[in-house]
Amino acid sequence: MGQKITINPLTRISGFLEIQVEVEKNQIIDAKSSGMLFRGFEKMLKGRPPMDAIYFTQRICGICSTAHSMASTLALEDILNITPHGNDKMIRDFMHGCEFIQNHLRHFYLYTLPDYVRGPEIQPLYSTTHSDYRLSLNLNNELSKHYIESIEYSRSAHQMLAVLGGKAPHNHGIFVGGVSVNIDSSKLIKMKSILNSIKEFVINRMIPDVFIISEHYQDYFGNGEGYRDLMSYGVFDAYSDQSLFYIAPQVLINGQKQELNPDKITENIYRAWYEANKVEQRPIDPTIDENVYKEEAYSWIKAPRYEGYPMEVGPLARMYLSGEYTRGFSTMDRTIARVLEVKKIIEIMESLLERVSLQPTPQGRFEFPQKAYGKGLIDTSRGSLGHWVAIENQGIQNYGIITPSTWNLSPGDSRGLKGVVEKALIGTRIEDIKNPVEIGRIVRSFDPCVSCATHVFGDGYSPFEIRIV
Amino acid sequence: MNKRSTNCPVLASKDMTAKKMIDITIKEVKNSPHNKTNLIWLEATGCSGNILSLLNAENPDVIYLLKEIVTLKYNNSLMAAEGEAAFQQFLDTLETDFILVVEGAIATKNNGLYNIIANYNGKRITAMEAVQMAGERAKYIVAVGTCASYGGISAAKPNPSGSVSVGQFLGKEVIRVPGCPSHPDWALGTIASIVAFGKPILDAKNRPIIFYGITIHDRCPRRSFFDKGIFSTKLGDRECMFKLGCRGPVTSTDCPIRQWNGYVNWPIGDNTPCIGCAQERFPDGMEPFVRY
Numbered sequence: 137m138g139q140k141i142t143i144n145p146l147t148r149i150s151g152f153l154e155i156q157v158e159v160e161k162n163q164i165i166d167a168k169s170s171g172m173l174f175r176g177f178e179k180m181l182k183g184r185p186p187m188d189a190i191y192f193t194q195r196i197c198g199i200c201s202t203a204h205s206m207a208s209t210l211a212l213e214d215i216l217n218i219t220p221h222g223n224d225k226m227i228r229d230f231m232h233g234c235e236f237i238q239n240h241l242r243h244f245y246l247y248t249l250p251d252y253v254r255g256p257e258i259q260p261l262y263s264t265t266h267s268d269y270r271l272s273l274n275l276n277n278e279l280s281k282h283y284i285e286s287i288e289y290s291r292s293a294h295q296m297l298a299v300l301g302g303k304a305p306h307n308h309g310i311f312v313g314g315v316s317v318n319i320d321s322s323k324l325i326k327m328k329s330i331l332n333s334i335k336e337f338v339i340n341r342m343i344p345d346v347f348i349i350s351e352h353y354q355d356y357f358g359n360g361e362g363y364r365d366l367m368s369y370g371v372f373d374a375y376s377d378q379s380l381f382y383i384a385p386q387v388l389i390n391g392q393k394q395e396l397n398p399d400k401i402t403e404n405i406y407r408a409w410y411e412a413n414k415v416e417q418r419p420i421d422p423t424i425d426e427n428v429y430k431e432e433a434y435s436w437i438k439a440p441r442y443e444g445y446p447m448e449v450g451p452l453a454r455m456y457l458s459g460e461y462t463r464g465f466s467t468m469d470r471t472i473a474r475v476l477e478v479k480k481i482i483e484i485m486e487s488l489l490e491r492v493s494l495q496p497t498p499q500g501r502f503e504f505p506q507k508a509y510g511k512g513l514i515d516t517s518r519g520s521l522g523h524w525v526a527i528e529n530q531g532i533q534n535y536g537i538i539t540p541s542t543w544n545l546s547p548g549d550s551r552g553l554k555g556v557v558e559k560a561l562i563g564t565r566i567e568d569i570k571n572p573v574e575i576g577r578i579v580r581s582f583d584p585c586v587s588c589a590t591h592v593f594g595d596g597y598s599p600f601e602i603r604i605v
Numbered sequence: 606m607n608k609r610s611t612n613c614p615v616l617a618s619k620d621m622t623a624k625k626m627i628d629i630t631i632k633e634v635k636n637s638p639h640n641k642t643n644l645i646w647l648e649a650t651g652c653s654g655n656i657l658s659l660l661n662a663e664n665p666d667v668i669y670l671l672k673e674i675v676t677l678k679y680n681n682s683l684m685a686a687e688g689e690a691a692f693q694q695f696l697d698t699l700e701t702d703f704i705l706v707v708e709g710a711i712a713t714k715n716n717g718l719y720n721i722i723a724n725y726n727g728k729r730i731t732a733m734e735a736v737q738m739a740g741e742r743a744k745y746i747v748a749v750g751t752c753a754s755y756g757g758i759s760a761a762k763p764n765p766s767g768s769v770s771v772g773q774f775l776g777k778e779v780i781r782v783p784g785c786p787s788h789p790d791w792a793l794g795t796i797a798s799i800v801a802f803g804k805p806i807l808d809a810k811n812r813p814i815i816f817y818g819i820t821i822h823d824r825c826p827r828r829s830f831f832d833k834g835i836f837s838t839k840l841g842d843r844e845c846m847f848k849l850g851c852r853g854p855v856t857s858t859d860c861p862i863r864q865w866n867g868y869v870n871w872p873i874g875d876n877t878p879c880i881g882c883a884q885e886r887f888p889d890g891m892e893p894f895v896r897y
Contacts, residue, residue, distance in 0.1 A: 143688040144724035147681050150653050152722055172721040174712075176765025180758075192888060193881055194760040195785065198654025243662070258671045259695065260684035283642070284668055291661050292866070299867030302875030304661070305654045305786055309875045316876045324838075327868075370741040428718045478687060499841035499874075501897040531654040539818070557686040576687050585653045 138165050141572055144172070146579060148247040150199045151586025152394065152547060153545070154436075155557075155575055167561035169545050169579075171437035171586045174409070176262040181535035186212055186504050186527055187312065194306045196537070199242065199406035199587045202235035202297065203516030203538070205310040207537075209525040210512025212312050215527060217503070221498050224314025226488045229372060230327070231300050232516070233308055233485040238293035238304075238336060240451070240478045243288035243583045244342065248471060251577045252349045253279045254384050266573040277289055282341050284293035289337045290399040297321055311499070316408065318496040328489055335482050338475075344473040350468045351553065360467030360578040362560040365389050365445050366453035367543070369522065372484050379487040382480065383458040383515065389445055393457070398513060398522070401538065404439040406550035407432060415550045423534065437556060437589045439546035440538050448556045449519025449543045450582060451477040467560075485532065504530045518583050519543060541589035542583045556581055626794055626815075627665050630801035631673050641758040642800050643703035643843070644696060645739055648682065649732040650720045650759045650768050651709025652785040656682045656748040661866055662789035674797055675704070681722070692723040692730065695739075705743035705794075706828030708758035710752040711736055711774040714767030740775040745799050748772065749792045754783035755885045762889050772811070781811045785882035789864060790836070791816045798817060810885070812857075819881055821853035824861040840895065842878045850896035857870045 142329075144154035152172035164250065177196055181189060188396070190208045194201035204226070253268050253276055255261035261283075269276065294304040300317045301309030309316045317323070339582045350357070370385035385396035401416045405424065412424040418436070427433075439446070447453075450464075451474040455461035460474045460480060509526040519540030526534040546555035554562065557579055566572045637753045646656060661666050669756040671677050676696040677684075686855040709732070712871055717733030724730070740746055751757035760768040772779035780799075782791050795813050798805040805813040822828065830836070830845035837844045847854070856879055872879055881891035888894075 143726050145681050145722060147684050147691050150682065152681070152720065154721070154724060173650065174719045174766055175759050179763060179765045180761040188892055188894045191894050193757070195652055195654070197656040198786065199823060201654065222825050246683065255685050258676050260680060260686070262685065263694065264685045265687055265690040287666060291663060299869045302872040302877060303865035308872040308877040311877070313841055318841060318876065332728065343634045374742050380689055401686055428715045497841040499839045501839050503897070515606045515801060552629055566713040602884065
């Protein structure tokens with residue numbers, strides 16, 4: 137019987153996460169990841185006007201609300217059979233890019249950095265729970281200054297989003313049919329100017345900073361590995377022009393690349409606080425109820441699986457699958473991939489700006505059919521996000537959401553397969569059992585967003601026909 | 606300037622900006638022999654979008670707030686500490702003079718088990734318990750965002766988590782700074798105002814009057830279109846969006862003159878209707894958000 141360690145709150149993430157590990161002879165032999173918030177968005181969405189889902193679902197998450205507006209809009213456009221005008225689509229993708237920058241900057245500097253660098257002498261950034269800081273005083277002070285500098289640049293990423301989308305978080309501009317903004321030269325030049333200043337910060341500060349950290353924490357190339365099975369729903373993939381292209385939908389299982397088939401996605405509720413007569417939920421199944429007293433359960437997060445496999449999603453999955461970063465799958469690789477992805481996204485955004493023309497948005501008036509269903513799958517800052525919508529009598533009959541953090545932070549399933557973060561923790565060597573700093577570092581490398589992961593999902597959207605092979 | 610009529614609320618609010626208020630606060634803090642006031646910013650049942658919005662603050666920014674105005678003792682998103690040691694900082698602060706900010710509603714179903722924020726001495730602490738503990742001792746309680754202020758999205762029908770507002774849960778006076786999210790100037794300005802002057806002047810719904818005194822409709826740059834009966838028929842149009850379901854007439858914030866994210870834009874400026882996100886009945890009473 138090993139010693140149990142519980143970390144709750146696991147701070148510097150979005151939302152509420154508890155990590156429990158069992159340690160024997162300084163090695164983690166078991167791990168449990170528990171999402172600690174339930175609001176029930178899919179129940180709330182029932183009966184609401186379909187169009188409202190775009191603004192409503194953004195409230196799932198404060199740090200990645202744009203992601204939900206993208207997935208929701210795509211699902212509704214799927215129902216309405218609409219393809220936005222090319223110019224609008226480019227502006228929309230640019231807005232989505234703003235969120236990647238905002239999120240990755242905040243995650244790296246505000247959430248990750250304090251794990252490795254002693255923060256600026258301001259509370260509550262300075263009081264820490266461990267002392268494993270390895271940078272020289274000079275380097276430490278330099279990076280801690282960059283923590284403060286970074287606030288300006290993540291803020292200005294949100295400012296770009298607001299110029300095009302009204303405000304951030306929770307923008308208004310991403311909408312069915314494209315966007316609501318009428319782009320003009322002053323807006324365009326503002327984008328170029330802000331993006332340019334962010335790019336300089338990323339190249340001159342952020343990228344060198346992550347390599348300084350990785351040099352001093354080489355051992356973190358040796359832990360946090362996970363399953364090595366990766367997935368992406370694709371993002372910036374609708375363009376033939378290479379300078380605008382990032383990644384097409386795909387999975388990597390046991391080292392084999394395959395095309396993504398969304399019909400292979402299921403959710404297992406064995407270890408989650410929900411009750412249903414089937415432990416394996418298909419998208420066609422009806423909404424299920426929660427049961428906070430369920431014996432075998434330990435999380436509000438369900439366990440999504442692809443063909444039965446837990447899949448890692450996020451920047452490392454994308455960068456690896458697209459061939460942009462293939463060094464490895466560790467804690468440090470995941471952190472480096474996220475930082476390098478910012479540069480990749482900025483370059484795509486620059487190319488988008490080159491191609492955007494100054495024309496007003498051709499918005500329309502949209503009416504929903506009596507009965508229909510649609511889905512919107514897209515890769516977002518933290519990974520693969522899916523919205524599935526069924527409509528009846530022109531209202532939402534069912535709304536299902538599987539977020540990136542649901543994939544990464546899932547609990548175990550009924551077949552005994554651990555979630556991705558749990559798997560990444562098991563086997564890790566803990567140097568000082570009283571200050572298990574390794575746990576937070578590994579978990580944060582996944583950029584958990586528990587607000588997203590525990591909004592609840594898994595509900596049905598009836599018109600699907602799926603054959604289990 | 607001196608000829609301005611003093612009974613016009615628009616002019617009064619223009620004269621007292623958040624920036625000006627914060628300048629005065631900093632002076633007050635510097636002149637005070639006491640230490641800075643402690644602040645607990647507790648995230649409860651919501652999306653943590655208000656602390657994110659606070660990070661978008663500029664002049665003053667969040668670092669300025671932490672250095673010059675308050676000592677932030679506990680916040681899940683920003684604090685370096687984690688686990689029990691982090692929650693210990695929360696508990697220690699309860700023994701001091703502090704301001705409590707809550708964002709997110711309070712999930713009450715199954716005794717609060719729908720939102721657990723810490724594990725202390727082997728016991729799970731719900732957001733409900735934490736707000737109760739801190740709410741009893743706080744010098745001032747500020748509900749930031751619409752969920753904390755009124756229940757908001759977290760309490761949307763059929764309210765699966767049994768979420769209620771902070772004021773309703775505690776049954777005592779809570780200063781409301783609604784908005785989904787709250788504008789960083791509203792949150793920061795209210796905190797600064799408390800530090801420098803004590804409780805700000807509130808309206809009947811306990812909102813600081815300087816930010817929430819006038820409806821969006823009254824100061825909307827598209828008001829002349831409304832008065833002439835010229836209306837937009839779809840998003841992207843430049844006229845009044847009343848007929849698209851704009852909630853500006855029933856929503857009181859200074860969005861039209863303040864604007865968002867470095868004061869560059871706002872929903873109506875983006876050719877979309879106001880959805881009343883800072884108002885009491887958001888979202889259930891504000892839908893459909895867009896109507897053709």
